[in-house]
Amino acid sequence: MGFLLARGSVFLNGGFQTADVAVENGRIVSISPSLPRENRSVIEIQDLLIVPGFVDVHVHLREPGFSYKETFASGTAAAAAGGYTAVCPMPNLKPVPDSCETLKPELDAIARDAKIHVYPYGAITAGEQGQFLSDMAEMAPHVAGFSDDGRGVQSDEMMRAAMKAAKALDKPIVAHCEVNALLKPGGCIHDGTWAKAHGFPGISSESEWRQVERDIGLVRETGCPYHVCHISAKESVALIRRAKAEGLPVTCETGPHYLVLCDEDLQDEGRFKMNPPLRSAADRDALLEGLLDGTIDCIATDHAPHSAEEKSKGLQGSAFGIVGLETAFSILYTQLVQTGIVPLELLLDRLCVRPRKIFGLPGGKIAEGAPADLTVLDLNRPHTINSRNFNSMGRATPFDGWMVSAAVAATICNGKLVYTDFQREDT
The missing domain is CATH 3.20.20.140 (Metal-dependent hydrolases)
Known part of the structure; x- marks a missing residue:
């Protein structure tokens, strides 16, 4: 079963449009202002951006x-x-x-x-x-x-x-x-x-x-x-x-x-x-x-x-x-x-x-039939960078302790959610 990214602001043709993005079998199957929710897992992402991975x-x-x-x-x-x-x-x-x-x-x-x-x-x-x-x-x-x-x-x-x-x-x-x-x-x-x-x-x-x-x-x-x-x-x-x-x-x-x-x-x-x-x-x-x-x-x-x-x-x-x-x-x-x-x-x-x-790498465009390699961005997620929370084994960054205003909310690769952080709190 596929899933639906609902009501996101989608990066299309160099600009942003509010739309639903349906994903099945690793690919984007439909992009439309309103898609049916039946028989799909729906991820509501209103106010978030959907961009190519x-x-x-x-x-x-x-x-x-x-x-x-x-x-x-x-x-x-x-x-x-x-x-x-x-x-x-x-x-x-x-x-x-x-x-x-x-x-x-x-x-x-x-x-x-x-x-x-x-x-x-x-x-x-x-x-x-x-x-x-x-x-x-x-x-x-x-x-x-x-x-x-x-x-x-x-x-x-x-x-x-x-x-x-x-x-x-x-x-x-x-x-x-x-x-x-x-x-x-x-x-x-x-x-x-x-x-x-x-x-x-x-x-x-x-x-x-x-x-x-x-x-x-x-x-x-x-x-x-x-x-x-x-x-x-x-x-x-x-x-x-x-x-x-x-x-x-x-x-x-x-x-x-x-x-x-x-x-x-x-x-x-x-x-x-x-x-x-x-x-x-x-x-x-x-x-x-x-x-x-x-x-x-x-x-x-x-x-x-x-x-x-x-x-x-x-x-x-x-x-x-x-x-x-x-x-x-x-x-x-x-x-x-x-x-x-x-x-x-x-x-x-x-x-x-x-x-x-x-x-010459695949992807880079959100379109029907394209690989479902997508990134969901939250431009209103203030938080402090803390290297102790990194997934990387490396911790050395000059930006440790910096306040930033945006975050990655989700990453989708091959149609699979490989990272999600929709509820991240300030740290």
Whole structure:
């Protein structure tokens, strides 16, 4: 038996319309201002929004190899709680998925434990070591694209070869851009005035944008679809904007934390340490401009859980990475939409629609016959973010204790309720 989402405000054709949405056998079977209630389980959601399920094209679910940090069970539960019906996990695992043989343990774990759709990446290079290409052709039918996330591909010739191979396979190169030669020993935060004032070794913006610049040149040469991970610097925004204007197949993402925070917000705690780091207010403003003008295609959390011990050693000693799946929408809505900086429809495009178009993933549209991958949002649910309540095994977030005004009320994946919180109280 199916169910009916009754009297919600449904995201249709770029706007909202009050309607009922009927779901059966994993698909949307009808959308209408009024549908019959007989022989259906009815979920009354008046005053709530129904939108396509969110997709995050950049997460770390840590399995296999690092399941003390996160598992597919805990990570996809966190994703569902954040409104996500699909995620793309990065390949910095053990073993690194650089062939079908080493990809199989990850695919087996996904089939066994994932609560939502999971589309993994394969590595660009064997072992993510940058010396030899992975078995890209063998993995291509099973992966969303190829990435050595966590490491930039240092060799121009290796990246050129990777792009040629990916182009032939019609798969994107998804690049973590970082020039190792431009990194200072012990760099842990943005190399700006805050780092200098507090005596921390910095990570330069140039270490990011120089590799973006190199890779765009290689895209011009090879024609490979190319997606830049977690951009943080104003120079990267400008380079990508110019590449798009030139008609190159270049796309990019940034994270909620880069859009909301800057290095002036830093505290000497591990929950503020990520790579790339929070940069200057000018960089944050450039990212917002890039989001608004279409330069930035996706908002991706770079959800990167670590153990409490690994995140307990301040900015200098903690591991890089924060969690973000369970806070992304609430933070973005409260800080950017409610304040009038970003229209809700644009935010939904970057969370639901455009990422799927770039990566060729199903869903992203509410229509009869479409997959029933839906998120129900409550825009009037004030609460305080409390990391102790996370489904994720990771707890490190710079947003702990922040007041937000909206929440995910339910997540539906394959026509099944994988998360519900219709009665959540303030915490």
